[in-house]
Each structure stands twice: as C-alpha cells, then as structure tokens.
Amino acid sequence: MRLPSALGSNESLARCLYQRNHFKVETHSVLPKAFEPPSSNLRLSVFRICGLHIRDVWTYLQTNAINKMPQPPTFYGIADITVSVVQATGLTVDPDDTPPRHASIVGWPEGDTNKSKRKLLSQELASKAKLVLRNRN
C-alpha cells in the first residue's frame, strides 16, 4: 500500500529499538536514548506503520531497517509515537519515503551549544512513546 505523501496528525510512527538501553522492561517504557538523533545529520529515522498489522510491522522493519544495518542487531521492538506528539515538541516529520514508509524526525536544534536542548527533546519524545516489544505479540 502506497501511503499519501501528506502525514496525518494521528498517524503512528515506529522507531526501531535495537539496543538493550533503548527501553526498560520493569517500567514498560521507552528510554530517551531511543530518540537520540545521530549527530552526523540530526535526522532520526522512523517508519510510518499505518495500515500494517503488527505482524507485518515486524517483518517490514526487520527487512527494511534492521537488516540494512552493517551488522544487523537484535530487533527488540518499537517505540510507537504519533505525528502530533512529535509536532507538539516543535520538531517535524519529513516523509522522505526512502525506503518506502521511511520518514525522519527533523528540526533538532543544531550545534554543540544546543546539545542540552536535544537531550530534553529526546526525553520528551520517549516520555510520550508507547513501548511495543516484539516477543509479546
């Protein structure tokens, strides 16, 4: 299914969790590190998952995100966050669609002096995200 290029505000975005310190099982929550943007380009990779059954989410992300990494890590689950939550922080979502369904959270304050602002934004996003672990579905 080809998605419309315009994002819906209630649309779900999935951030892949592939490090053990991306989430906390005890509190069933997503940790800020999961939403830390790469310093090289400040584009945080997410996938648009609307219209997909959760089973297909795992298959799609395993193929198009995890297996594309140089050394494919363990795929623990996703942080599920809506477009409106991202936009409420002042960040925006760029639906670049490369690969299909891919998008990037952009608009992070740039530069060394703004690192504390980026940390706070990562904490805010994590606090609003829903943890969905792979082995529980």
Place this chain on the structure above:
Amino acid sequence: MTKVYTPVGTTSSLAFPSNSGVSDDASAVEREYQEMLGSLFQGQTVAKIYRQTVRIFNQAIEESSFDNWDGQGAKALDTLAWEKALWFSQLLPTDVPVPDIYVDSDGEATFEWYIAPLQVFSVTVRGNGGLVYAGIFGENKTHGTEHLDDEMPAVILDNIYRVLAGGAYLAVA
C-alpha cells in the same frame, strides 16, 4: 512532608582537588591519595558508580571505538570524555544510586537516572569538561551546561536528588 533524599554534601568525600603542584612532596601526596583511593575502591559499598563507569568504559572500548558503531552514524568513543566521566563518577556522593551509563551518539558518556517517563535526569560528560544536562520532573523541565571542576556543580547534584525524590514519591503514591 518528609524529605526522602537529603544530600549528604556538595560532593563525594572521595574527591580530591586537581593537583597542580610540581614538587616531590606534591607528587608524593598525590601518589598516596591514588593508593588510598585504589584500596577504597576494592570495597563493596564504596564507589559503585565509579566501578560501573570503568566497566562500561572498558566494554565501550571494545564495541564503540569506531565511527558508526551503532549503524546509525554515531561517532567513535571519545576517550577524553570517558576519562572525565571517571572523575565525574568519583565526585558523586556515595548515597546516589547507580545510574544507567552509556555511550551517546557523540561517543560521550551519559549518566541517566530514570525513574519513570516523566521523572528522568541525565548528564553527558564531554571531553572539554562540559556537563550537558536535561531533565523532566513531572510538569517541570530543565536543561543546560555546567563545567566539571574539582567539585560537582551544585545544579547537577540538586537535579539528581530532585529526580530521586520524585521517584520515591511515586513509589509511595
């Protein structure tokens, strides 16, 4: 209201000022201090955070010493930042619980006290001695930068105790 966490001091009793002396006596004092510190760190209860920092640092040397170690464009481990992080960990009072410690996407050392989604405080130690911090305490938020010196900046300690107190409050609620 009962205060659950009360800071025991502005910094750890294990902290020692940077030794700028060059005489034989100054060197001897520093050597003795390092030996004393070494024996203290063998203990079970003292400097848990320091020991955990050393453990994560050693692990990171093996796993994160090259660019893109996370497959998402992270920078290689910043050894200088982690050396500063060892000092940072020594300055923390011994009643502070061990935080999550990890390498961030800049290769720097992050210490994070995570209680709940809206009760979190983290500090990243940089190679230049900068302490970049951010935190959420319920409806309140903070962020900023301090400089690591011979003593732990008060704002860092205040925020650590603030997040811990909030956590204890959540636990009894």
